[in-house]
Amino acid sequence: MKPLKIGITGVRGIVGETFTPELAVDFAESFGTYLDRGRILVCRDTRPSGPMIRSAVLAGLLAVGCEVVDLGICPTPSMQLAVKSLKADGGIAITAGHNPWQWNALKFVRSDGLYLNSTQGEELLDIFHQGEFAKAGWDTIQHVVHTADAIEEHVKALSENFAVDAIKSKKLTVAVDCCNGACSFLSPKWLAILGCEVLAVNDNPNAPFPHSPEPKPETMAQLCAVVKAGRAAIGFAHDADGERLGIVSDLGEPLSEEMTLAIAADIRLGKKSGTVVTNVSTSSAIDIVAARHGGSVVRVPVGQAYISEGLIEHNGVLGGEGSGGITVPEVHLTHDSAAAIGLILEYMAQTGERISDLVAQLPRLTTLKHNVTVAPHRLYSVLQEFRSVMEQEDIEIDSTDGIKVTLPDGWVHVRASNTESMIRIIVEAEKKEAARELLDWARDRIKR
């Protein structure tokens, strides 16, 4: 299997194998052509391939006649905010998010700061495949402008949306693991503005990732130790580009990444009832939490663009996914781990409650995630065959994204990954045993 995935969410691969500078140049030219030139922002996370991919992207954008603003190392949500404030026509984030450090990817942002939706993603791919790009002549070619202001502006936007003074007055001790990623500047700065005593680890953007940049319990051992040793009120774990957030409670317990949205929803709906937008793969804990507060849940396909569009359509009060990505609509309509931090600390400051107390009241379900590697040419056939099996067994299918079925003990969701050649199986049940049985049940019905 070649580690390369070109799709409506962009292009993603392993540098040194499949993700070549030519590919990055081509996609940058495609995007510049798609936007009919204009001003494009570029940011990157801290992967060692970042400078190489950045140069390729700048070359491609300049060649089609774009004016390029290079934000340097900067979280993706900071760039998305800056697209709006700098009146840019779009942006490219050079980051493979939660993928291992050997990976890199390009993610495409439109002029309202949101990711391209699936139709726009298809249009961009058509231009890429046609291979005919706009070309700037010597007299129309533009320059690259460098600015590092996006993070400052981001912090300012956050400050305007949360009760900074209330949080400040509590002088909370907060541990944070930036994974030496793009949040290494933003997160400690934001916490300092909130008057926190910051216990930061892995906040050196020049150092390699200390662990997988996926914030989940397996990667949070160091953060747990820091929370305990520093008697912190809470610990936060970032991914590489500032979208996903993992949480360690004041007891030093690493929480499942599925809990981040449940916590955020409990806080948000407790203040303001309304609709939470999440994807079909996310834990049912969100449904229970919403029901408690008289709110509702809308489920969309997996992917940030769907969350953003769902929030607009349903006038949602919160968006998020089971991966730990949280969208606070007042800040902007895209995942932003710094906004999630603001939301949680504001609650702690205003109520004086401990995070462990809040967590204790949340439903605890068992969610199991399993990946089945499949040859790229079989990826969607395997899914179709699973659907046929469900139909033969007369089980009702939710096909919002892949195939989701609800059984007496819980639910099973089977879908093709957007980023890798694998089938993702997610099951959830109240009891561990039942969840294991559901997973076995699903695996038995998937024929590679």
Added chain:
Amino acid sequence: MRAIPTLKISISGVRGVVGQSLTPKLLTRFAQAFGTHTGSGTIVIGRDPRTSGEMVKHAVVAGLLSTGSRVIDIGVCPVPTVQLQVRQRRAQGGIAITASHNPAEWNALKFIGSNGLFLDSGQARELLDIYHQGEYTKVGGAELRTVEEVEGATDSHIKAILDALGPLPQTQKKLRVVLDSCNGAGSLVGPRLIEALGAEVIPINVTPDGSFPRPAEPVPENLGDLCRAVKEHKADVGFAQDMDADRLAIVSDRGEPIGEDYTLVLAILHVLGREKGPVVANLSTTSAVADIAKRFDCPVFLTKIGEVNVTDGMQQHGAVIGGEGNGGVIYPRINFCRDSLVAIALVLHLLAETGKSVTELREDIPQYTIVKEKMTCASDRIPSMLRMVRQEFAQYPMDTRDGVKVILPDGWLLVRGSNTEPIIRVVAEAKSEDRAKAMVAEVIKQLSF
């Protein structure tokens, strides 16, 4: 008739028109091929101030980094500065981003080996093979290295020149120099060098913004502004650089271009006056080179045309100075390539140390006139054309290493096919302009028959 190509990939590098053929993908692939060829070492890059330079640079950086090369970006600077930096930093190679004398819509990559010289034809063929085979070294993860943006490369270039030649001797009156950098890569460093040497400089066309205030070739018909400025400011000398600052033309104190052949002659005059040794030039260079060398009892060796051939010959013969008649001066004690900054320093030293004016020096040198013409000729007809020349002039001595050069009693005649265009070039040199013109006309008449 075939369309006129806007892309030229050859052993001299890759050259094309931005917005047409010179795409970032092509450039990044060439950089990958070069990174592969040099074994993923340290590569110095620099560029002239063309508007497309930044795009080309980023494409090159991406390609080099992807092969695991470490990149040192010295920014906008003369090509010879890149070459000097490759040697000073013991880099494995360099890429100069410049289309030298081509118009503004062109750009190009020129590849430099670890010795600071342009790739020779063998190395260039290897590079082209790698490019066409399309299999490049790919590295990922921790093997990827970074690009370092370095300032001050031109300062160390100036320092290298001052270390070798020293400042100008103190004279009663400072030399007054007008410098026309063509808004090119020499715009910033040229005036600083002249001041550092201890002369007064009046710069014109020193805004490196990618605009071309005149055609880039420093030939007499393009030097009107400079000639006027020299007269207006009563300057002692005028210098004209080309876009990438490797070649230099001189305007006399009377405001007249002395001919770009005479840049090399004046440089030789100065160098041989201090140290004796062999001189190397190409076989299209003025006979004044040999006359001057003879005064100092030094041998002259003529090579095939092309900078690489001249530098090869210089290494082989241990030359103390060499160059080309197009204004390219190579002084190996400082830099083993054509270097307009070195040429400026040598000529200013000559003026200051002799106390003579450019006009006086020029009058002291045997007078020749070179006349150059070209005629359209398909490449497959070139051999028969050359045979006609050989037969016609059979009674005279000949040099047939590069076309046919006929040594006549009162001058010489060179007929050669172009490597890059469907033309044949006819060059003649004689004591008088009339005679040179007559020689060229005669040959063209015969060949056109």
